[in-house]
Amino acid sequence: MGQYVLRRAILAVPTIFASTLVVFLVLRVLPGDVALFIALGTDASGVADEAAIEAIREELGLNRPLPVQYFVWIGNALRGEFGESAFTHRTVAYEITSRLPLTVQLALMGQILAFAIGIPLGIVSAMRRDKAVDTISRFWSILFLAMPQFWVALMLLLFTSRVFNWSPPLGYFLLWEHPGNNMLQLGPAALVLGVGGAAIAARMTRSSMLEVLGEDYIRTARAKGLMPGVVIIRHALRNALIPVISLSAVTFAFLLAGTVILETVYSIPGLGSLMLTSIRTRDYEVIQALVLISVVVVILLNLVVDIVYAWLDPRISYS
Amino acid sequence: MTTLLEVQDLRTQFTTDEALVKAVDGVSFTLEEGKTLALVGESGCGKSVSALSVMRLIPWPPGRIVSGSIVFDGVDLLALREHEMGRIRGKEIGMVFQEPMTSLNPVLTIGRQLTEALELHLGMSRYDANQRAAELLRQVGIPDAESRLAQYPHQFSGGMRQRVMIAMAISCNPKLVIADEPTTALDVTIQAQVLELMKELTQRLGVSLIIITHNLGVVARYADDVNVMYAGKIIERGSAAQVYANPSHPYTLGLLKSVPRLDQPKTESLDPIQGQPPDLGNLPPGCAFQPRCRYAVERCTADTPILESVGDGHEAACWQIAEVAAAH
Numbered sequence: 001m002g003q004y005v006l007r008r009a010i011l012a013v014p015t016i017f018a019s020t021l022v023v024f025l026v027l028r029v030l031p032g033d034v035a036l037f038i039a040l041g042t043d044a045s046g047v048a049d050e051a052a053i054e055a056i057r058e059e060l061g062l063n064r065p066l067p068v069q070y071f072v073w074i075g076n077a078l079r080g081e082f083g084e085s086a087f088t089h090r091t092v093a094y095e096i097t098s099r100l101p102l103t104v105q106l107a108l109m110g111q112i113l114a115f116a117i118g119i120p121l122g123i124v125s126a127m128r129r130d131k132a133v134d135t136i137s138r139f140w141s142i143l144f145l146a147m148p149q150f151w152v153a154l155m156l157l158l159f160t161s162r163v164f165n166w167s168p169p170l171g172y173f174l175l176w177e178h179p180g181n182n183m184l185q186l187g188p189a190a191l192v193l194g195v196g197g198a199a200i201a202a203r204m205t206r207s208s209m210l211e212v213l214g215e216d217y218i219r220t221a222r223a224k225g226l227m228p229g230v231v232i233i234r235h236a237l238r239n240a241l242i243p244v245i246s247l248s249a250v251t252f253a254f255l256l257a258g259t260v261i262l263e264t265v266y267s268i269p270g271l272g273s274l275m276l277t278s279i280r281t282r283d284y285e286v287i288q289a290l291v292l293i294s295v296v297v298v299i300l301l302n303l304v305v306d307i308v309y310a311w312l313d314p315r316i317s318y319s
Numbered sequence: 320m321t322t323l324l325e326v327q328d329l330r331t332q333f334t335t336d337e338a339l340v341k342a343v344d345g346v347s348f349t350l351e352e353g354k355t356l357a358l359v360g361e362s363g364c365g366k367s368v369s370a371l372s373v374m375r376l377i378p379w380p381p382g383r384i385v386s387g388s389i390v391f392d393g394v395d396l397l398a399l400r401e402h403e404m405g406r407i408r409g410k411e412i413g414m415v416f417q418e419p420m421t422s423l424n425p426v427l428t429i430g431r432q433l434t435e436a437l438e439l440h441l442g443m444s445r446y447d448a449n450q451r452a453a454e455l456l457r458q459v460g461i462p463d464a465e466s467r468l469a470q471y472p473h474q475f476s477g478g479m480r481q482r483v484m485i486a487m488a489i490s491c492n493p494k495l496v497i498a499d500e501p502t503t504a505l506d507v508t509i510q511a512q513v514l515e516l517m518k519e520l521t522q523r524l525g526v527s528l529i530i531i532t533h534n535l536g537v538v539a540r541y542a543d544d545v546n547v548m549y550a551g552k553i554i555e556r557g558s559a560a561q562v563y564a565n566p567s568h569p570y571t572l573g574l575l576k577s578v579p580r581l582d583q584p585k586t587e588s589l590d591p592i593q594g595q596p597p598d599l600g601n602l603p604p605g606c607a608f609q610p611r612c613r614y615a616v617e618r619c620t621a622d623t624p625i626l627e628s629v630g631d632g633h634e635a636a637c638w639q640i641a642e643v644a645a646a647h
């Protein structure tokens with residue numbers, strides 16, 4: 001097991017390098033650079049003073065050849081130094097660590113809701129195939145898959161503000177400092193993330209459950225005289241969840257992407273909104289660090305899922 | 320002698336997109352306590368569906384028992400509620416399935432799969448059930464039983480898995496074991512071992528046995544009585560000795576001629592039945608075997624023959640019984 005994890009970690013190194021290279025290049029190819037935005041202001045409405053822009057570029061080291069810039073950045077990153085934001089002049093480490101808790105919490109809440117709603121719904125759907133419950137649950141799944149998340153989020157915002165005259169509080173609230181405000185702020189966003197994820201989880205659970213219910217070993221279980229509930233819980237569920245869990249690394253990555261939009265809609269000062277602002281202003285150091293983190297998170301997640309997978313399915317062993 | 324199982328005019332049908340498949344179409348048979356009954360026939364003739372009907376394990380949709388009665392130990396199984404049937408399954412009737420590779424749950428240990436029925440039906444504690452499970456594994460000839468209990472199905476070979484299935488089927492001291500082609504999926508050397516094991520166990524424990532097979536050698540060696548099935552119907556029945564000595568339906572005759580026999584001179588060549596088994600969703604009128612039958616006459620295409628006595632407890636459903644008898 002330990003060896004397996006080590007092997008996976010070694011395999012992750014080239015993936016991480018490749019992704020940093022891609023992001024680095026994409027950022028440089030995009031029109032406009034951070035110097036321009038600093039000189040013109042973030043809405044790019046000022047008048048360009050070539051000399052001033054050039055001075056900023058010089059100061060930020062943007063005039064150096066691209067390979068040099070890349071290796072300087074990578075070298076610093078390897079030493080744990082991610083530089084500072086060209087705009088706020090705060091360190092990237094500070095920008096990220098201060099916002100990380102909100103996003104982690106939002107993503108976790110979304111994922112927990114997705115499983116807590118989606119998996120039971122999928123099971124019931126499969127057991128009552130083509131009955132009313134199944135039809136309704138499938139209808140809702142399709143609906144939430146089809147509606148873009150930002151739209152659902154906006155509708156929810158509109159609904160609560162029009163009908164109840166309520167909208168989530170604005171500001172920066174950590175769960176352990178302001179639990180009430182924190183939940184009120186993150187709750188609606190987590191709900192939107194959760195129902196979207198639940199739609200996917202319900203569909204996957206349903207189809208996988210239906211497949212498992214047709215397996216020979218389910219017939220064996222019934223031939224032993226076990227009650228239907230026991231057959232489902234003990235014999236079908238674990239088998240049915242194997243594909244759902246193994247795909248959850250992918251769906252969680254989608255969920256992380258969803259936080260970018262939801263944090264913006266609900267003005268949550270998390271990593272997602274940081275990502276968006278820094279892309280808009282070409283704040284290279286911040287974006288690069290954020291992407292690096294996302295890549296590492298997704299890789300770690302895949303590893304965790306593989307370990308859970310091996311625990312669920314005894315046929316798989318990593319020793 | 321008491322009757323353990325009495326099946327009367329059983330009809331089980333599947334509704335598919337193309338047709339209504341009459342998989343079991345008016346089957347009747349009885350099984351005496353302590354006896355072994357063989358159900359024989361080609362692939363697709365309704366043997367498994369008959370067995371699953373007795374267990375009431377026909378998947379709906381698409382399948383359904385449409386009529387008939389199944390009386391087991393004085394109880395009409397078709398009148399039972401689902402939870403009452405749960406006390407028969409596994410407890411009174413054990414079943415061994417055709418597919419040992421897929422019939423065990425891949426994510427549960429062999430031990431758990433054995434103990435759950437013991438806990439449910441015999442009210443054993445987890446500890447007692449474990450002891451008993453180990454004993455069962457020893458009984459079916461699996462060495463190292465204690466450590467094997469903690470293993471998963473993928474760590475067992477096909478033959479070993481079928482032994483586990485047998486252990487499971489007999490675990491709660493059932494009155495009846497239904498073995499659906501218990502050896503078809505196994506290789507030949509293992510087949511004999513598994514069959515011997517079943518025979519020995521059922522005899523020792525006094526369990527009645529329904530053994531489903533398309534191997535007539537198995538019938539001759541292990542069965543008291545034989546039901547020969549064709550296209551969802553029983554077309555010949557009798558004691559194993561009678562059916563062997565005096566096959567009265569052209570299909571039975573064909574089956575016997577298509578396998579080598581040790582009691583016949585080697586010079587006799589094999590003569591397999593021509594043609595394909597019929598499509599149960601689209602049967603010809605009259606006798607279902609008639610398109611493949613070399614004795615067929617005009618009448619066979621119009622009227623469906625019914626079982627008629629050809630000897631003491633020996634019956635066959637054929638209009639040409641006399642000609643068949645004359646021919647061999």
Ligand SMILES: Nc1ncnc2c1ncn2[C@@H]1O[C@H](COP(=O)(O)OP(=O)(O)OP(=O)(O)O)[C@@H](O)[C@H]1O
Nearest residue numbers: 333340342361362363364365366367368369381599
């Ligand atoms: N779930 C099902 N849906 C539709 N038709 C079915 C189903 N199960 C069985 N049948 C049909 O019932 C008929 C009898 O099948 P059955 O499994 O009893 O055959 P069998 O005699 O056991 O054959 P084999 O020797 O191959 O096991 C077949 O024609 C099959 O197509």
Ligand SMILES: [Mg+2]
Nearest residue numbers: 366367417499
């Ligand atoms: Mg079969």
